[in-house]
Amino acid sequence: MNSYLNKTRPSVYCPGCTHEKITKGLDKALVKLNLPADKTVIVTDIGCSGLFDTFFNVHALHGIHGRALTYASGLKLANPELNVIVTMGDGGLGIGGAHVLASCRKNLDLTLIILNNFNFGMTGGQYSATTPTDAIVGSEFLNHAEIPLDICAIAQSAGATYIDRCSGHDERLPGKIASAIEHKGFSIIETLGMCTGRYTKKNPLTPKALDQMITDLPAKNGIIEKNKRPEYGDRYRALAKERKTFPEAVTIEKQTDLKNYQQQEVVILGSAGMRIVTAGDIVCYAGLCAGMNVSMKNDYNITVLRGQSVSEILISPEKIGYPGIESPSVVLALSDEGVQRRKKIFATLKPDTFVLKERSVTIPETNADVVEIDFRKFKIKKQDWALASLGVMAKKEKAINKAMLTYALKSRFNEKVYLIAMETIEKMI
DSSP, rough: OOBBTTTSSSSOOTTTOTHHHHHHHHHHHHHTTTOOGGEEEEEEOOSGGGGGGHOOOOEEEEOOOOOOOHHHHHHHHHHTEEEEEEEHHHHHHHHHHHHHHHHHHHOOOOOEEEEEOOOBTTSSSBOOOOTTTTTOOBTTGHHHHGOOOOHHHHHHHHSEEEEEEEETTTTTTTHHHHHHHHSSSEEEEEEEOTTTGGGGTTTTOHHHHHHHHHHHSSOEEEEOOGGGGOOOOHHHHHHHHOOOOOOOOOOOOOOOOOSSSSOOEEEEEEESSSSSHHHHHHHHHHHHHHHHHHOOOOOOOOOOOSEEEEEEEEEESOOOSSSOOOSEEEEOOOOHHHHTTTTGGGGGGTTEEEEEEETOOOOOOOOEEEEEEEEGGGGGGGGGGHHHHHHHHHHHHHSSOOOHHHHHHHSOOOHHHHHHHHHHHHOOO
16 A cells, blocks of 8 residues: 555645644555554544544544543454554643553553644644743743643653654654554654644744754653563453453342332431441342342442441332432431431431431431331440341331341351341341
């Protein structure tokens, strides 16, 4: 093939834009390597560099700003035979910097071409992560307060195995791109260029000036010896092949039949340390043991050992399309923190809603059927109140029964923990 360029979609860059030369340089590199078009993918970011996917007769994927490498990684892992090339501007570099670092660390066989023209050319010429401190750009003085990053230096420290940097006007560009594509691992090539539509209107920049910038920056010309290591995809597959055993999926067989069972909505209101989520799990297991569909949502602080802990469980003979609680049939009020988190629901509870309230807990006024219990009287520790509440539910056959609860505990715990849990349950039944 003498060219991969799409003649029906010619490049549309501003006159003098370096992206035009990089487009042609990439085409020459593809021709030199004679890559099969059906095994080659160009993944593009947002911005002027994001037009590359329309210019070539290869597979293409156009992503969102800064995320091109994530799509490229998925493609390469799903099909290792693909030649995956990513084009990204300095805008996408700044926005997607974390993904660039992750790609350097992984060393997946991708080629990233960064088209650095020192500004967000598409949206008004604002400063980017690579804009020189003294440049005049469309975002006033903001770049004067920052320093531009050296992505090649960052890539090296992050573990990239192949790094190159050159001017987009360099005659050696096609060969440099080809070498980067041939490298087995993550390769990154930064090209410096001119944005004639925005940047160069206020900042004098010429091909010769770009050459000087390259000279002034630390040289980067290929393989980084200290970062050499196996390509990520190969290493991943080798490690996966070594694995002989894997965790088995939890399966819960139907153990009991329930006639005329209506959808139940259970809300457990507690605090951190009360094993509220575990209690919610058990209710779900109980529903599954009866052949029901279940869902659970949990609400707790990011500081998981402090604050409220709430579980909302649906048990239904029908498929569950929406897991939200609309009309609770059971509410377990086990702590003031949990009650405060869902205090609005009490005003909406129906007279037939079963509310189990621990004696020490205060709840808002409600029309529901409220049963108060003093777990301390039964010598049950606070961390076991939620489990004990399930025993009360089973005894009164509210949402679950004793057989469902017993099956659930056997499914959820090993024999030792099951026996301990049953000691608490039997105090309430």
